[in-house]
Structure formats: structure tokens, C-alpha cells
Amino acid sequence: MSDAAAEAVSDSAPRRLRVATTSLAGCFGCHTSFLDIDERLFALLERVEFDRSPLTDIKHCGHCDIGIVEGGICNAENVRVLREFRANCKILVAMGACAVTGGLPAQRNHLDLGQCLQEVYLTEPSVGQGLIPNDPELPLPLDKVHPLHEVVKVDYFIPGCPPSGDAIWKFLTDLIEGRTPRLGHGLISYD
Amino acid sequence: MSLQPSFLLDGREVPFEPGQTVLQAALAADRYIPHLCYHPEFTPHGSCKVCTAKVDGRMMAACTTPAASTIEVESDTQELNDLRRTLVQMLFAEGNHFCPSCEKSGDCGLQALGYDLGVMTAGFRHLFPDRPVDASHPEILLDFNRCILCELCVRAAREVDGKHVFSLAGRGLGKHLIVNAESGRLVDTDVKVTDKAVEVCPVGAILRKRVGFATPIGERRFDRAPISAQALADAPRPLERS
Numbered sequence: 078m079s080d081a082a083a084e085a086v087s088d089s090a091p092r093r094l095r096v097a098t099t100s101l102a103g104c105f106g107c108h109t110s111f112l113d114i115d116e117r118l119f120a121l122l123e124r125v126e127f128d129r130s131p132l133t134d135i136k137h138c139g140h141c142d143i144g145i146v147e148g149g150i151c152n153a154e155n156v157r158v159l160r161e162f163r164a165n166c167k168i169l170v171a172m173g174a175c176a177v178t179g180g181l182p183a184q185r186n187h188l189d190l191g192q193c194l195q196e197v198y199l200t201e202p203s204v205g206q207g208l209i210p211n212d213p214e215l216p217l218p219l220d221k222v223h224p225l226h227e228v229v230k231v232d233y234f235i236p237g238c239p240p241s242g243d244a245i246w247k248f249l250t251d252l253i254e255g256r257t258p259r260l261g262h263g264l265i266s267y268d
Numbered sequence: 269m270s271l272q273p274s275f276l277l278d279g280r281e282v283p284f285e286p287g288q289t290v291l292q293a294a295l296a297a298d299r300y301i302p303h304l305c306y307h308p309e310f311t312p313h314g315s316c317k318v319c320t321a322k323v324d325g326r327m328m329a330a331c332t333t334p335a336a337s338t339i340e341v342e343s344d345t346q347e348l349n350d351l352r353r354t355l356v357q358m359l360f361a362e363g364n365h366f367c368p369s370c371e372k373s374g375d376c377g378l379q380a381l382g383y384d385l386g387v388m389t390a391g392f393r394h395l396f397p398d399r400p401v402d403a404s405h406p407e408i409l410l411d412f413n414r415c416i417l418c419e420l421c422v423r424a425a426r427e428v429d430g431k432h433v434f435s436l437a438g439r440g441l442g443k444h445l446i447v448n449a450e451s452g453r454l455v456d457t458d459v460k461v462t463d464k465a466v467e468v469c470p471v472g473a474i475l476r477k478r479v480g481f482a483t484p485i486g487e488r489r490f491d492r493a494p495i496s497a498q499a500l501a502d503a504p505r506p507l508e509r510s
Contacts, residue, residue: 174368177389179396184366187398227393234388238368262494265383267367268374268485 094142094253097128097166101155102182102222103148105131106239107173111145113242124253141166143252149175150223151182154216163229168252171225172245174238174267181238183222190220233258237266273337278344284335291319291330294343295503300496301343302352304381305418306331307468308504310427313419316359318352318381353385361392362441364399364413365471371480372472374488378416379471380495402447404455407477408466415445415473425465433459445473 144166174180251258284293305316314332322342402410449456
């Protein structure tokens with residue numbers, strides 16, 4: 078197909094929205110739940126194409142319509158990736174309890190980070206070899222774990238640990254169809 | 269012609285009996301006003317302000333405002349529901365309400381209110397306060413991380429159990445729940461696991477030990493229906509008794 082013909086085809090169908098996803102201080106549970114939309118993925122792929130995502134293995138986020146971020150912010154690398162998403166995505170979505178509240182990683186927030194590292198790597202029996210990892214390639218941990226909205230502006234939140242596949246589907250279809258996303262009873266969940 | 273006095277709530281008449289508050293009369297008439305620290309069995313407290321309504325144009329706690337035939341009440345408006353949502357968000361940001369690890373999840377009044385009001389995020393900066401739990405009692409866990417200072421346990425102990433077990437101490441952001449023992453530990457109070465004060469906690473702050481998951485997640489009270497659909501069932505119906 079010539080370039081002109083390809084353009085004509087793409088003109089007749091609505092442009093597919095470009096979507097990026099990533100997991101920061103999360104467990105990939107939300108991405109796993111995202112895959113729980115099962116065969117609806119095919120319907121979704123008629124409306125969206127994926128940019129940076131664990132599904133594509135693209136390493137950096139290009140210009141996107143929607144960025145979906147799982148996990149909170151626990152280290153310098155998380156901050157960098159989140160800012161890259163914010164700079165490139167028209168709509169930024171916090172997906173799951175960790176992105177929305179800090180979640181499980183934030184349960185360390187009332188502890189002293191230095192003491193945590195000492196206990197894990199020096200004083201308690203562990204896999205550590207008597208020293209706190211200090212390789213320059215390792216991102217530096219932050220003093221506290223933050224939900225996304227404490228670092229950048231977030232446009233939408235999907236709570237849940239993880240949000241169900243049905244909740245993610247309802248959210249995405251609302252958003253793609255131009256409706257204000259609403260999760261009603263049974264879909265909105267904090268646990 | 270009815271002799272029952274009534275007031276207007278969102279343009280529709282709500283009958284009441286002398287002595288009832290706006291919230292009591294509304295619930296008895298199957299009209300829901302969101303609320304959190306109100307409980308039909310105890311003296312209204314007016315502290316959480318979630319039930320705030322406009323009474324003749326002034327913001328009032330519906331749970332403590334006496335019903336009167338001269339008043340006009342607005343409740344289900346975008347402005348008031350936005351304010352209620354903000355109040356619930358502040359409660360979530362102030363404590364450590366980590367629902368995924370809480371055995372009260374699905375039975376929790378704060379969580380259910382968040383769901384019903386469409387609270388998708390706390391919005392504010394989370395305070396992540398340091399509040400060690402009191403696990404000293406063999407049958408009751410006291411987790412201060414989840415306390416919302418509703419004083420239902422204080423009221424239930426005083427009004428039903430006839431004891432002085434719980435109280436609030438401090439002011440402002442430093443306000444916190446304390447127990448009546450020199451050691452400061454629950455085990456040294458005269459609380460019993462069968463006390464109303466233990467049963468009434470709307471969140472996961474006072475929990476009976478070893479029964480946490482007797483009802484599985486997904487089959488709990490607010491999994492079945494939203495809190496707005498169930499608060500009406502809890503309301504006493506003095507109108508029907510008379």
C-alpha cells in the first residue's frame with residue numbers, strides 16, 4: 078500500500094489513541110489485572126496503540142494521549158519516569174492503590190530510611206553481604222514513598238489493590254468514548 | 269389533613285416528631301443524608317460534619333440540628349456533596365487507612381462512604397503519622413492508625429456499657445484516642461470483647477481478634493449494597509410505632 082493510500086485508510090477510521098503504561102514502585106499486579114480484561118483487549122486494540130509499556134518493551138515514552146502509571150514513587154528513577162510520562166501524555170492516570178496512596182511501599186514512611194537499610198543489609202540475617210548497596214547504577218531511594226499526585230499533576234485515579242479488570246475496562250471505555258470516567262458500586266474499591 | 273409537622277428537605281416534605289433532629293427525621297422517612305459519626309443508638313455528636321446540610325441557607329450538622337416546621341433544608345446538592353467528599357478525603361489523608369491490609373475492608377463505614385461519594389483519591393498530601401498499635405488485650409486489637417475520632421466508642425462505653433474506657437485527648441491535629449488506664453494500655457482497662465464500644469467502631473480501629481476473615485472479602489456488608497442504601501435500614505422508625 079502506498080503512503081497516500083495508507084493515509085486515506087487511516088483518515089476513514091478514527092485515529093487510534095496512543096497509550097503508554099509503566100509500573101514504578103508497584104508489583105505489576107495492576108498490569109496483570111489490566112490483562113484480566115481478557116478478550117476485550119482485541120476491542121481495545123482497535124481504539125488504541127501502545128507506546129512505552131511492559132507489553133511493548135519500548136524504553137521511553139513518546140507523545141501519547143493517555144499515560145497509565147502503576148505504583149508510587151520510592152526512588153529517583155521513579156521521579157524521572159513519572160516526569161517523562163507527565164511531559165509526554167495529555168492525560169495521566171494513576172492506577173492502583175500504590176499510585177493513588179503510596180500503598181504497600183509507603184508503609185515504610187514512619188520508619189527511618191537509614192535504619193531500614195542498616196537492618197536489612199547489616200544487622201539482620203539477610204541476603205546482603207554486610208554492606209548497603211551503593212552501585213552508581215542503582216537509583217537512590219527517597220526518604221519517603223509518595224503517591225503520584227504529590228509529585229506531578231494527575232488527571233484521573235483508579236483506586237484498588239489491584240483495580241479489577243472490569244474497573245479498568247469501564248474506566249478506559251468511558252475515557253476513550255469521551256465520557257467522564259465513573260466507577261459505580263462494585264467497581265470502585267480500595268482493597 | 270395530617271397533624272404531623274414537617275419540614276422541606278430538597279423540596280420534599282419530611283414529617284418529624286418533636287425532639288427529632290433533621291437527620292433522624294430524614295432517615296426515618298427513607299431520605300438519606302450522608303453521615304459518619306452519627307449512630308441511631310447514641311446521642312448525636314456533630315463532629316465529623318459529613319451530614320452538613322444547608323438549613324435556611326446556613327451550613328448546619330443535620331445530626332444535631334433540631335427538626336422544625338419552619339425550616340427548609342438542602343442536602344443533595346453538588347456543593348454539599350463536594351464538601352462531604354473533601355471531608356472524607358481529609359480523613360483518608362490524615363490517618364493511615366491502608367485498605368488492602370485492613371480486615372475491616374468491606375464492612376468499613378469510612379471506606380463505604382468514600383465509595384458512595386466517588387472518592388477516587390485522598391487528593392491531599394498524606395500525613396503518614398506514626399501511630400503504634402495497642403495489641404495488649406488478648407481479645408481486642410486497638411489500631412490508632414485507622415481511628416477517625418468519631419467518638420462512637422466513647423459514647424457506646426458511656427451510654428450502653430456504663431463504663432469509661434475510651435476518650436479523646438489533645439487538640440487539633442494532635443487529637444487522639446486514649447484509654448482509661450494508667451499504663452495507657454487497653455488490657456489494663458475494664459473493657460470486655462462483648463462491649464457495645466467494641467462492636468460499634470465504624471472503621472478498623474477497634475477489632476475483635478481472630479474473627480477478621482470469618483466473612484470473606486467480597487461478601488461483606490458494603491459489598492452487597494452501597495452505604496446509602498443501607499443507612500435507611502438502620503434508622504429507627506418512631507413514626508411507625510406511634
